[in-house]
Structure formats: C-alpha cells, structure tokens
Amino acid sequence: MIRVAVIDDEPLARTGVIARLAAHAGVEVVGEYGDGPAALAGIAAQAPDLVFIDVQMPGMTGLEVLAAIPADVRPLAILLTAYENFAVRAFELQAIDYLLKPVDDERFVEALERARRAHAHRRHDRADIDTVSAQTSPPTPNYLDRFKVRLGRRITIVPSAEVDWIEADGDYATLHGKGRSYLLRESLSRLSGQLDPWQFLRVHRSTIVRIDRVAEWQPLPNRDALLRLHDGTLVRASRTYVGVLLDRLAGGPTA
Incomplete structure (x- = not known):
C-alpha cells in the first residue's frame, strides 16, 4: 500500500x-x-x-x-x-x-x-x-537491460543497448535499433516505468527514446520539439516532456 x-x-x-x-x-x-x-x-x-x-x-x-x-x-x-x-x-x-x-x-x-x-x-x-552493515552497497533498481521478443515460435533477446527508440503500436510497442524493428507484447506506458531513466525517457505519449541517441533537438512554435537521432530518425517530443528531456540531455538529476 x-x-x-x-x-x-x-x-x-x-x-x-x-x-x-x-x-x-x-x-x-x-x-x-x-x-x-x-x-x-x-x-x-x-x-x-x-x-x-x-x-x-x-x-x-x-x-x-x-x-x-x-x-x-x-x-x-x-x-x-x-x-x-x-x-x-x-x-x-x-x-x-x-x-x-x-x-x-x-x-x-x-x-x-x-x-x-x-x-x-x-x-x-x-x-x-x-x-546490514554500512559497508554493504544498497541494491540498484532492477531496470530492464534486455527485451524478450517473440518471433513465431522463437524468442529473440534484444539488449537494451541496441535500442534507439520505442514507439507505441496499439496495445504493444515496437523497438527500433540497428536498422531493425521488433514488436514487443508490452504497452509503452508499462515499459516506461521499467526502463532506466538515465538511459530512456518518454518524450511523447507514443514514443520513448534512448537519451544518448539524441543528436539534435529543434524547438517548435507550439512548444513541442523535433528530435534527430544519430541514425537520422526524426522523433517528435511533446511539450509535456520537453522540460525533463532538456534537463537529462544536460546531464541533470534523474528520478
């Protein structure tokens, strides 16, 4: 509770x-x-x-x-x-x-x-x-470091380090990275709470990006922003998330 x-x-x-x-x-x-x-x-x-x-x-x-x-x-x-x-x-x-x-x-x-x-x-x-004693390090949060993706009868393991961005696909989510896409049977909202906020950040109700993949951001007139990732992908960030995004890009505190 x-x-x-x-x-x-x-x-x-x-x-x-x-x-x-x-x-x-x-x-x-x-x-x-x-x-x-x-x-x-x-x-x-x-x-x-x-x-x-x-x-x-x-x-x-x-x-x-x-x-x-x-x-x-x-x-x-x-x-x-x-x-x-x-x-x-x-x-x-x-x-x-x-x-x-x-x-x-x-x-x-x-x-x-x-x-x-x-x-x-x-x-x-x-x-x-x-x-425990003061010398014992506290446990670190158990964030996802890999994704299990079902491809037919096979299960493919996709390391989170290979994922550039994630987009909502109905009730599921699609992982994008290294020129490939994988459909994950997990909602974007649930994923957002399971990923390390030092590495991944939700920037739109339908998009999560890996922060170190953001190469450039451009403010838009409506207070949204347009992000360009290192591979050239363009992603829109809504104003709801832009403040935290800019703080993380500058290396500021995290949740």
Whole structure:
C-alpha cells in the first residue's frame, strides 16, 4: 500500500487527482491540503509515502514545502504545474515526475507507476540499512537491460543497448535499433516505468527514446520539439516532456 497526500490550492484540482487515484488499487489517500503550512503539518502527522503537490500556491510554493521537510523523511513527490522551468530544483527535492495541467490520464498512470517503483526501492533500501552493515552497497533498481521478443515460435533477446527508440503500436510497442524493428507484447506506458531513466525517457505519449541517441533537438512554435537521432530518425517530443528531456540531455538529476 502506498499512502498519498494531495496538495493544491484549487479544490477542483485536488478532487480530480483523488478521483483518479480511486481507480488504482494499493493506493490510500491519507490527506488533502490547500496551502503550504497545512501541508507541512499534515505531512508531519500522516507521513505519506507520496505527495501530489502543486508548484504554484500563494504564500508558499510546492517546492518550498518540499524543501522545508528534512530529506530523510521527505516523501516522494509528483508535481502539478502549468510550467516547465523548475526541473533541476524539483529533482533535487526528490520529485520523481511532474504533470502539466490539465492533467493527461495516460501521463497520470505513468507517473503513479513510477512512484510505485520508487516507493518499493525506497522501502527496500531502508530495510537494508536496518539489517546490514554500512559497508554493504544498497541494491540498484532492477531496470530492464534486455527485451524478450517473440518471433513465431522463437524468442529473440534484444539488449537494451541496441535500442534507439520505442514507439507505441496499439496495445504493444515496437523497438527500433540497428536498422531493425521488433514488436514487443508490452504497452509503452508499462515499459516506461521499467526502463532506466538515465538511459530512456518518454518524450511523447507514443514514443520513448534512448537519451544518448539524441543528436539534435529543434524547438517548435507550439512548444513541442523535433528530435534527430544519430541514425537520422526524426522523433517528435511533446511539450509535456520537453522540460525533463532538456534537463537529462544536460546531464541533470534523474528520478
């Protein structure tokens, strides 16, 4: 069970997030707050594992709320915002994702899946700290490093290092790399939560790219961007993802 608090000065925004969370098993909403001071008191009392928190609130911003909480007890955070220019500071404060308003349903599910995985890793790490010596390295996240692709009656193993980008194909996904394509019986949303965010990043609701394959990006008038990969492939990045993409291309913090 992951315990969640929702923080936003707009009641309708809080209601919308809570309604979305109600559709997901293993999630308990332990509080909702309309301003920073109330959120700080509520987080101290309820100790949620995860907060959905608005960046722009009167009096005290969402980032200021997170910064006021000691790092060792600070909850994981998914930011709610209409802006994109806070990425580096946000990830320093353990924000694992952000959702642009109005919130897209598919992005909401993706962010919640990422939070579940991060919460599981955090619990694992804290359990290890309590039971093993300080010399023991904490476990690393178990991200996918290869894909099992069914070709007729055969199973082909495709290393993730050979994949340049991934696109949605209905309920499945297609891997592209080294001039070849492979149909994978897995949804793009599920894959996004299983891949190492240092290597792969979702840049569109239908596209994931390997970050080190991006050779060039060009901003578009609608705040989207056009990416050119090293093999010449052109991929569109939507404005929902551009802020994090630019941060990762610059070598900034990751979720």
